[in-house]
Amino acid sequence: MQTRIRTASESRGFAVSRLLTHWEEIVGPNIAAIARPVNISYGRGGMGATLTLLTTGANAPILEMQKEQVREKVNQCYGYSAISRIKVTQTAPTGFAEGQVSFEYKAKAEKAPPPPEVMEKARQVADGVGNENLRLALETLAANVLNKHKA
Secondary structure, three states: OHHHHHHHHHHOOOOOOHHHHOHHHHHOHHHHOOEEEEEEEOOOOOOOEEEEEEEEHHHHHHHHHOHHHHHHHHHHHHOOOOEEEEEEEEEOOOOOHHHOOOOOOOOOOOOOOOOHHHHHHHHHHOOOOOOHHHHHHHHHHHHHHHHHHHO
């Protein structure tokens, strides 16, 4: 999985995928609530990259004033002065289906437990396994598969 994440992030110029995966921790919740990194482009000499941030039109002036602080925090993530410029790109908060973006970080919702009949069938599937941990893992897998097919 880490290889796939690295490949996808490197295609956008992100040599350090941590910048994408831990954005809120790096820049703080206030900036993460109004902006998201979308691209890093490197100059011809390879020194001094440009980080492109996406925000809504109303938040662009706020982000513009905080560009230097964002640049410092991002460079701390890299461990050296990799980013020399920050470019702010705006999108519409509503309308334009392709341009809509949500900056809120949402906690994953808990899934409802499978129905009792699905759990019983899952127990039957894993019944002959002697190793307790393996049996529980197989029960969970069977319950997930059976519940998915039922839905």
